[in-house]
Each structure stands twice: as structure tokens, then as C-alpha cells.
Amino acid sequence: MKLFKNGLAYLRAHPQLGMTVILVFVIPVAFIVSSQQFIDAGRDNQENLESEYVGILHDVFASYVRAVDFDIDKIQSEIHYLGKINPDIFRFEVLKADKDGNFTIVASLNENKVGTLLAGDDRKLLVDVLDGVLVKDYPYLYRYAEDGIRYWKAYRYIQDEDGEIYIALTQTSLEAIDILFYNRITVAYYWLIAMLVVVMLLIFRHLKLIDYSYLYRETKKTNEMKDMFTNMIAHELRAPLTAMRGYASMIRQDHSVSDDIKKYAENIEEASGRLVLIVSDLLDVARIQSGKLKIEPKKNDIQRTVTSVLSAMKSVADEKSIELKKEGLNGALVANIDDKRLHQALTNLVSNAVKYTPAGGAITLELSDLQSRVEIRVKDTGMGISADNQKKLFAPFFRVNTTEVDAIVGTGLGMWITKQLVELMKGSIGVESIKGVGTHIVITFPK
Numbered sequence: 001m002k003l004f005k006n007g008l009a010y011l012r013a014h015p016q017l018g019m020t021v022i023l024v025f026v027i028p029v030a031f032i033v034s035s036q037q038f039i040d041a042g043r044d045n046q047e048n049l050e051s052e053y054v055g056i057l058h059d060v061f062a063s064y065v066r067a068v069d070f071d072i073d074k075i076q077s078e079i080h081y082l083g084k085i086n087p088d089i090f091r092f093e094v095l096k097a098d099k100d101g102n103f104t105i106v107a108s109l110n111e112n113k114v115g116t117l118l119a120g121d122d123r124k125l126l127v128d129v130l131d132g133v134l135v136k137d138y139p140y141l142y143r144y145a146e147d148g149i150r151y152w153k154a155y156r157y158i159q160d161e162d163g164e165i166y167i168a169l170t171q172t173s174l175e176a177i178d179i180l181f182y183n184r185i186t187v188a189y190y191w192l193i194a195m196l197v198v199v200m201l202l203i204f205r206h207l208k209l210i211d212y213s214y215l216y217r218e219t220k221k222t223n224e225m226k227d228m229f230t231n232m233i234a235h236e237l238r239a240p241l242t243a244m245r246g247y248a249s250m251i252r253q254d255h256s257v258s259d260d261i262k263k264y265a266e267n268i269e270e271a272s273g274r275l276v277l278i279v280s281d282l283l284d285v286a287r288i289q290s291g292k293l294k295i296e297p298k299k300n301d302i303q304r305t306v307t308s309v310l311s312a313m314k315s316v317a318d319e320k321s322i323e324l325k326k327e328g329l330n331g332a333l334v335a336n337i338d339d340k341r342l343h344q345a346l347t348n349l350v351s352n353a354v355k356y357t358p359a360g361g362a363i364t365l366e367l368s369d370l371q372s373r374v375e376i377r378v379k380d381t382g383m384g385i386s387a388d389n390q391k392k393l394f395a396p397f398f399r400v401n402t403t404e405v406d407a408i409v410g411t412g413l414g415m416w417i418t419k420q421l422v423e424l425m426k427g428s429i430g431v432e433s434i435k436g437v438g439t440h441i442v443i444t445f446p447k
Contacts, residue, residue, distance in 0.1 A: 104117055307326070344417075398412050
């Protein structure tokens with residue numbers, strides 16, 4: 001009793017240990033339950049596959065019997081061959097029915113049975129099947145068990161051109177499958193026991209090392225490694241993707257290649273271009289999350305940045321016959337911003353607007369001087385955004401869930417990156433939209 005009380009007191013002093021001990025028991029139970037479900041599902045799937053296999057075997061065999069015009073010698077040879085390559089089939093016979101309701105074995109895996117009559121329970125079951133569910137051109141599968149071993153008995157009705165009735169009969173043992181599953185289950189439980197022993201040893205060995213500050217440092221290190229890995233992968237991907245685009249462009253401009261090859265090169269160039277954009281987004285996400293994205297604010301003319309973005313996006317808008325224009329002030333509009341990052345943010349917004357605006361629409365960048373701050377409003381005549389989706393618009397990986405949006409390629413990172421860039425420049429961003437009318441993305445910066 002004293003030991004029990006001391007144990008409870010220790011657990012109260014180390015609640016993390018108590019949770020660990022609970023998990024040590026909860027996880028194995030969950031593992032056992034889920035494993036059993038997977039095993040049952042696997043067994044059912046295996047049985048379904050086996051039954052389909054037996055059905056296909058009967059269908060193919062019936063086709064073969066008709067193809068050889070019910071030649072018994074060839075049928076006998078085929079039965080031996082099928083029995084040899086299917087060791088689980090221990091009985092394979094072809095029966096011929098006569099007018100008296102008897103069934104003579106005309107070919108069999110066991111040649112000693114050739115010429116004998118089907119009798120006893122076998123004959124009774126076959127008569128019941130013929131009177132009941134056995135249909136022409138479809139095999140009938142009958143499941144049963146003996147001495148703890150499961151079997152399948154399958155029948156296939158075959159009729160020749162003279163109206164003579166033949167029955168293909170097979171018996172398949174599932175013992176090998178059951179042994180396989182039993183062995184796998186046994187091995188899984190052995191591994192579970194071993195895992196529990198190791199976990200328990202680790203818990204008691206490292207109990208005094210459980211430290212939240214240590215875990216925090218480890219988590220921080222892991223995140224730094226993740227960011228470094230993401231940066232490395234993204235950088236390594238960008239170079240070959242750029243090379244792919246270059247080579248594809250060269251092929252597309254080569255007059256000596258066929259139009260089909262030019263089309264393939266164009267597809268490669270477009271696909272690699274999309275991948276470059278995704279890689280760029282991933283790089284920006286990694287830099288923003290790690291705090292390594294450099295922002296160099298200084299006094300810049302927003303008018304010049306807006307004009308540059310409109311010029312860069314004109315060809316993309318022209319492909320959909322979308323009008324790009326600027327409204328508002330024409331003179332200099334100066335704010336303390338990073339020109340490069342503002343260009344990136346506005347490019348994201350205009351690119352998004354082009355994607356979600358139907359052909360023939362319009363996109364407007366409107367500039368306003370609001371005394372203490374500068375406002376940039378990106379207006380489109382697209383599909384609009386519902387009130388619920390507006391709340392989640394700037395979340396990472398968020399995309400509006402509609403059939404129209406599903407057809408548009410995108411990662412859902414552009415708006416999140418744009419928001420981070422604007423906020424890093426001490427600005428703010430919001431959305432005003434009416435479903436089916438259009439959307440206004442509003443950015444403001446202090447002067």
C-alpha cells in the first residue's frame with residue numbers, strides 16, 4: 001500500500017510521466033484493434049480475390065472445353081496442367097449428366113475416379129445446386145469448413161451443341177492463406193511485445209531527462225532543420241526546372257522539328273513554369289516562417305511599381321482578353337516600402353485576379369492618397385468570394401471549394417505570402433467581395 005501511495009505521489013509530481021504510462025497502454029490496445037481490423041479486411045479482400053480467381057478459372061476452362069469441342073483427352077490434360085500450377089486446388093473434375101440424373105466423372109485430377117458416378121453428399125449438393133442457383137455461364141461458389149480448415153467448392157455449368165450437360169467441379173483449400181495470416185499476426189504481436197518492452201525500458205531509463213526546455217530546444221532545432229531542408233530542396237529544384245524551360249523553349253523555336261514536338265515542348269515549358277512558381281512559393285514560405293526573409297524598406301514611388309506590375313502581367317491578361325488598367329492619382333505616391341516585395345505582392349494579387357476573372361472582364365489597380373496612409377485597391381470583375389470564405393482567404397493552402405475553382409491550378413499559398421509581405425512592410429490587407437460580382441483586395445501603407 002505504501003509503495004502504491006508513493007507511486008501516486010510520484011505521478012502527481014511528474015504528470016508527463018503519467019501521460020506517458022497511459023499512452024504505453026492505450027497505444028498497444030489501439031494497435032491491436034486497428035491491426036485486427038486491417039487483418040480482417042485483408043482476409044476478406046484475399047478471399048474476394050481468390051473467389052474471383054476461381055470464377056475466372058472456371059470461365060476460362062469452360063471456354064477451353066468448348067474450344068476443343070469437348071475432347072476428353074485434351075480436357076484431362078488441361079486439368080492436370082491447371083492442378084499443377086494451382087496447388088490449392090486439390091480436386092478438379094468434369095462431370096457429364098445423363099437423363100437419369102446421374103453424373104459420370106469423365107475427367108479428373110485423380111484419374112482413378114474417371115468413369116465413376118458422383119454419389120453421396122456430393123451428388124445431393126450438386127442436384128440442389130442445379131435445381132437452385134446454378135445458372136448457365138456463371139460459376140457457383142459454395143463455402144464450407146472441415147476440421148478447422150476452410151474450403152471452397154465451385155461448379156460451372158457447360159452445355160455442348162447437342163444439349164449434353166457437363167459440370168466443371170473444383171475444390172480449393174484456404175489452409176495456406178489462413179496459415180499465412182496466422183503467421184503474420186503472430187509476428188505482429190511479437191513485435192508489439194518487443195516494442196512495449198523497449199518503450200518501458202526507455203521510460204524508466206530516461207525519466208529524469210524529461211525536461212520541457214530540452215524538448216523546446218529540440219523542437220526548435222527540428223524546425224530549423226526543416227526550414228534548411230526546404231530551402232535546399234527548393235534551390236536544388238529551381239536550377240533543373242529553369243534548364244528544362246530553357247531547353248523546351250529552344251526546341252519550340254527550332255524550325256526543323258515537327259509541330260507535334262513543338263507542342264510537347266510547349267507543354268513541358270508551361271508545366272516547368274508552374275513548378276518554378278510553386279518552388280518560389282515554398283522558398284518564400286520557408287524564409288517567412290524562419291524570419292529570414294529580408295525586407296529593405298525605403299522611400300519608393302508606388303506609381304512606378306504599379307505601372308511595372310501592369311506591364312509584366314499584360315501578356316497574361318491578354319490571353320484571356322482581360323483589360324488591365326490603373327485609376328486614381330497620376331503623380332508620385334511615395335511610401336516607406338520595399339519595392340521588390342511590393343512588386344511581388346501585387347503580382348500575386350493580379351495573377352490571382354486573372355485566374356478567377358472570366359474572359360472579357362477587367363482588372364483595375366486604383367491608387368488613393370488618404371493623408372496619413374496610401375491605399376492600393378486591386379479590383380476585379382471575377383466570380384467573387386462568399387462572406388465565409390473571405391474570413392479564410394489569407395490562410396495558408398486555403399482555396400475556395402467550388403467546381404469553378406477546382407479547375408484552376410494553384411497551391412493556395414499566394415494570398416498567405418502576400419499578407420505576410422504586406423505586414424512585414426508595416427501595412428495591412430483586407431478583402432471586400434460580393435459573390436458573383438467581383439472582389440476588391442485593399443492594401444494600405446503608412447506614409
